[in-house]
Amino acid sequence: MRVRKAVLPAAGFGTRFLPATKAIPKEMMPLVDRPIIQYAVEEAAASGIEQIIIVIATGRSAIEDHFDSNASLERWLEERGDIDMLRTIRRISEFGTVAFVHQREQLGLGHAVLMAKDLVGDEPFAVILSDDVMLNPSGEPVTRQLIDAHVTHRGSVIAVQRVDRQDVTRYGILDPLHEEGRLVEIRNLVEKPSVEDAPSDLAVLGRYVLTPKIFDVLEQTSRGAGGEIQLTDAIRTLIGEQPVFGYQFEGTRHDAGTRLGWLKANVAVALESEDADEFRAYIRGLDLRD
Numbered sequence: 001m002r003v004r005k006a007v008l009p010a011a012g013f014g015t016r017f018l019p020a021t022k023a024i025p026k027e028m029m030p031l032v033d034r035p036i037i038q039y040a041v042e043e044a045a046a047s048g049i050e051q052i053i054i055v056i057a058t059g060r061s062a063i064e065d066h067f068d069s070n071a072s073l074e075r076w077l078e079e080r081g082d083i084d085m086l087r088t089i090r091r092i093s094e095f096g097t098v099a100f101v102h103q104r105e106q107l108g109l110g111h112a113v114l115m116a117k118d119l120v121g122d123e124p125f126a127v128i129l130s131d132d133v134m135l136n137p138s139g140e141p142v143t144r145q146l147i148d149a150h151v152t153h154r155g156s157v158i159a160v161q162r163v164d165r166q167d168v169t170r171y172g173i174l175d176p177l178h179e180e181g182r183l184v185e186i187r188n189l190v191e192k193p194s195v196e197d198a199p200s201d202l203a204v205l206g207r208y209v210l211t212p213k214i215f216d217v218l219e220q221t222s223r224g225a226g227g228e229i230q231l232t233d234a235i236r237t238l239i240g241e242q243p244v245f246g247y248q249f250e251g252t253r254h255d256a257g258t259r260l261g262w263l264k265a266n267v268a269v270a271l272e273s274e275d276a277d278e279f280r281a282y283i284r285g286l287d288l289r290d
């Protein structure tokens, strides 16, 4: 069955980015000239996704407003003859269907994904964590790579990449059974292990293609690491019942949910933007000696 839908959890408090995220969701922080979540929506659209389901926290409407049309802004741009910007603004509300579901309590990533159960229905779907910004300017979008792997191998597919050993505590970590090219057969998964307990340095990074069976499992999943209902724990339960693979994707990932990761993502995006030449010259001109 085709992967037509993507769930984008965006209901977290963004605590690693306070105070910037006190009044706006971290997904609305800009990368150069677009909010972080727009990169995820564009990646989904470029991967063939037709319906986006964004899970937002009750009472936070900035993301909904961003994907809605804004008649007065459009009229103002039209009157000024700024047709390029008018097109850019209109395109945002024309991504296909963007639906919103509310997560009333922040009980974890697994719980956020579960909120989309009715809208996803009985079909495989993608999950995109937008603060993991995935850039692959000359190749396939990362979500597309996972969908292709799902079509070839069936079952669920999780984006993975090697991380520095001391960073394993921040991620879901794979216990790999067998690696063949980019594909990793998984024996087990553990959420945020200690450096000593980590079964490998292969980390789950924010892209997944999951079968709808995950919803039944999530309903039965109790709180795990950090007292939260973890998506990783539910996927671990699936192993053994259904094939679950890691896919070592091609592309660069920036953790835009942290200060340093966000800064790096801005530089990477700026170097691909229309301001790239001037920005590169500016960086070259900086005195970066200690």
Ligand code: G1P
Pocket: 109, 129, 132, 170, 171, 172, 173, 191, 192, 203, 204, 205, 206, 230, 231, 232
């Ligand atoms: C989540 C997942 C974790 C994954 C990470 C990738 O953690 O629970 O398994 O490795 O995203 O960014 P979070 O960053 O929400 O704590």
